Amino acid sequence: MGFPWRQAIFFLVIIIAVLQVIHISLLSRLEALRNDRRKRNALAFKFDKNDHEHQLIYTIKDIEKDRKLLLEAVKESSVLDAFGEMHIINNWIRAESLGSRNHIRKDITLVTQTSISGLHNLITIIPHWKGLISVGLFTLTKDISTAIEAILVLRKCYPVIRFNTSFHLVYPLHVPLPDLTMHNDLYHLFPTSPPSLSSKSQKESLDDNTICNHLPQILVSLKSSSLNYDNEGVPFPNNLLRNVARRNSLTQFIFVTDIDLVPNHNLDRDFIEFAIENRLFEEETKDEKTVYVVPSYEIDSSLVPDHIPQDKRELMLAVNSGYVRPFYYELCWKCQKYTDYEAWQKEPQSNKLNILFEVFWHDPWEPFYISRNTVPMYDERFRQYGFNRISQVCELHMAGYRFSVLNNPFVIHKGMKRSDSFHKDKDLELEKNRILFRHFKNELKDRYPHSSRRCY
Incomplete structure (x- = not known):
């Protein structure tokens, strides 16, 4: 009976040694x-x-x-x-x-x-x-x-x-x-x-x-x-x-x-740490269909660049002071509101970047987001003003992507978006691209025949 036990112990020692080598290798790579x-x-x-x-x-x-x-x-x-x-x-x-x-x-x-x-x-x-x-x-x-x-x-x-x-x-x-x-x-x-x-x-x-x-x-x-x-x-x-x-x-x-959008300070470094900790760079996660939404704001252009908030704490002080507000708040609030700014703003700044909550896509939401470079490309038929970004976000939704809102990051647009801040042909371009967007949505039904989602 002694020999089988010694053999089992020997194999356990070998397995533990192999696991330790793997563990040390992973730590070294990190x-x-x-x-x-x-x-x-x-x-x-x-x-x-x-x-x-x-x-x-x-x-x-x-x-x-x-x-x-x-x-x-x-x-x-x-x-x-x-x-x-x-x-x-x-x-x-x-x-x-x-x-x-x-x-x-x-x-x-x-x-x-x-x-x-x-x-x-x-x-x-x-x-x-x-x-x-x-x-x-x-x-x-x-x-x-x-x-x-x-x-x-x-x-x-x-x-x-x-x-x-x-x-x-x-x-x-x-x-x-x-x-x-x-x-x-x-x-x-x-x-x-x-x-x-x-x-x-x-x-x-x-x-x-x-x-x-x-x-x-x-x-x-x-x-x-x-x-x-x-x-x-x-x-x-x-x-x-x-x-x-x-x-x-x-x-x-x-x-x-x-x-003309400015990211919060050190967003790139914070995301790298988040990606490393969640193994997003590893082969095992490369097919995950998640994009990471970054809330967007706009600031009075007269306050740029000296008063651009560096982090979420400064951002909330600026929002409460009234010289920063959510992006497109006056011009097209429905284009941004599904980010759920109210819930995001209630959450205080954390020590590190993380997912705060998930949001389901609704027309005509067009968030800014971090993603893998494997997400669908942008449709190059859309030019000038209107529907150029939302068409791509709509396709993400049809393709089954999740929209996860990050806790700390944000971007700020340099200037408040108002109806008088656009070029003279903006409305004509918008109508032309609206018609193209209708055709685009019909094409998506053929491109993703098994998807239960729709862009409306």
């Missing part, structure tokens, strides 16, 4: 993930705190090299969109932190889209979001030179943009390229001299520090032809831009926002 994240955060923090010190790293030679690459890409490297109407240059200029490898990282990317007129918003975003950013940039062909110089000066003045932000270009097909070498320096970005420089000649006063100190005002005042929703008859391809920026995001998770 710690490696955290260490990698800490290193990247430390470098981003270093850039953020010492921008002026690190400007010299991006030398004139570097700028000239990047300008040449951007120009050559426009001449040689574009592909066409699905409708054969737009040039697309993927990774027009790539975040330095990505290196040259295209593997998918256990990380999150902020995905956004804009015309040249919105690029200044990146300067407000980067103190809050330290991680990767992927920007779909639309411009008219004649403004490509301006787009190049705007990107170069952003990369020069803000090393964290150079380190973490990739830009992807979209521009109309049937327009001949202008002479792209006509403006090949940073100085032509000054349409007018900044107020503090009005007493001097513009060219003499434009040293590097001057450019960087005044860059937000410079970018806001750019006299480009490319404006969101006003592009000389070329419809603004917001969903195409979102898809281009998504396809070039080399992370498992993405957070798709608009360029």
